[in-house]
Amino acid sequence: MAYEMDIPDSGQKAKIRNPWLVVLWSLVTLGIYHLVWWYRVNKELKAFGESRGYDLGRNPTNSLLALFPGFLIIVPPLVSYYRGTKRVQGAQALVGREPVNGWIALVLYLFIGIAFPAYLQVGLNGVWRQELSPAPGQDLPPQPNDDPMPPKLSDA
Amino acid sequence: MAAELHLPESAETVKVRNPWAVALLPFVTLGIYHLVWWYRINKEMKAYGESLGYDLGRNPTNSLLAVFPGGLIIVPALITYWRGTNRVQGTEALADREPINGWLVLLLFFILPPGFGAYLQIALNHVWEQELRGR
Numbered sequence: 001m002a003y004e005m006d007i008p009d010s011g012q013k014a015k016i017r018n019p020w021l022v023v024l025w026s027l028v029t030l031g032i033y034h035l036v037w038w039y040r041v042n043k044e045l046k047a048f049g050e051s052r053g054y055d056l057g058r059n060p061t062n063s064l065l066a067l068f069p070g071f072l073i074i075v076p077p078l079v080s081y082y083r084g085t086k087r088v089q090g091a092q093a094l095v096g097r098e099p100v101n102g103w104i105a106l107v108l109y110l111f112i113g114i115a116f117p118a119y120l121q122v123g124l125n126g127v128w129r130q131e132l133s134p135a136p137g138q139d140l141p142p143q144p145n146d147d148p149m150p151p152k153l154s155d156a
Numbered sequence: 157m158a159a160e161l162h163l164p165e166s167a168e169t170v171k172v173r174n175p176w177a178v179a180l181l182p183f184v185t186l187g188i189y190h191l192v193w194w195y196r197i198n199k200e201m202k203a204y205g206e207s208l209g210y211d212l213g214r215n216p217t218n219s220l221l222a223v224f225p226g227g228l229i230i231v232p233a234l235i236t237y238w239r240g241t242n243r244v245q246g247t248e249a250l251a252d253r254e255p256i257n258g259w260l261v262l263l264l265f266f267i268l269p270p271g272f273g274a275y276l277q278i279a280l281n282h283v284w285e286q287e288l289r290g291r
Contacts (some may be wrong), residue, residue, distance in 0.1 A: 111266065
């Protein structure tokens with residue numbers, strides 16, 4: 001389930017996506033969803049940056065093309081992933097959130113590739129949840145259960 | 157040498173363990189130490205949680221069984237490692253410490269498994285040492 005959020009002054013929307021589904025759909029669609037996802041998050045970042053007067057990417061189509069057919073010459077996807085990660089960090093910096101860790105992103109990418117998009121999506125979800133309002137007709141996204149505090153014994 | 161700490165209002169003790177031992181003893185003992193360690197830290201967290209009135213796990217034996225024989229069907233072991241990591245984070249939260257990074261735990265688990273145990277133990281050591289200093 002994804003929750004659409006309005007990006008103010010842009011007419012565009014950003015989606016809060018379930019990071020597990022980002023992984024799952026990429027596997028089920030043999031990578032096609034990953035391309036769609038990469039295009040969309042770059043489009044969302046661009047729109048969000050513009051709404052704040054900052055450059056968070058200019059051409060999401062180029063980001064997509066860097067993956068396909070760019071992967072045929074290997075380097076373009078690496079550049080696009082690097083820049084995309086920087087953009088996610090930029091969006092987090094704009095709203096005063098702790099940025100995703102570039103080293104963790106790198107090692108995830110190299111060793112557990114499928115978790116890399118999930119990591120970025122979790123970072124983006126935090127930004128969208130904090131800064132954007134639900135699009136008309138959309139439910140308020142649930143708060144993630146990321147509070148490490150355990151339940152009290154009397155409540156459990 | 158592991159340092160022991162008696163928990164307040166509990167007959168249980170917790171241990172500050174050398175993370176290198178946690179990482180390497182499983183190799184020497186063909187995995188047996190890992191099972192013992194997983195049972196013991198879950199027992200320690202349960203006792204620590206109870207001493208403060210919080211739920212940090214109820215049944216360390218189940219945690220052990222999830223790893224073996226549960227590990228033979230994979231999923232139970234993954235679930236107990238997931239929950240155990242959450243409990244370590246909960247233990248840190250109770251001690252007002254920054255929780256360990258779940259993504260880093262995931263990475264260590266898959267690409268450097270001995271580091272997974274060591275990382276959790278380091279986090280617990282910090283909590284136990286803080287408790288020890290607080291007396």
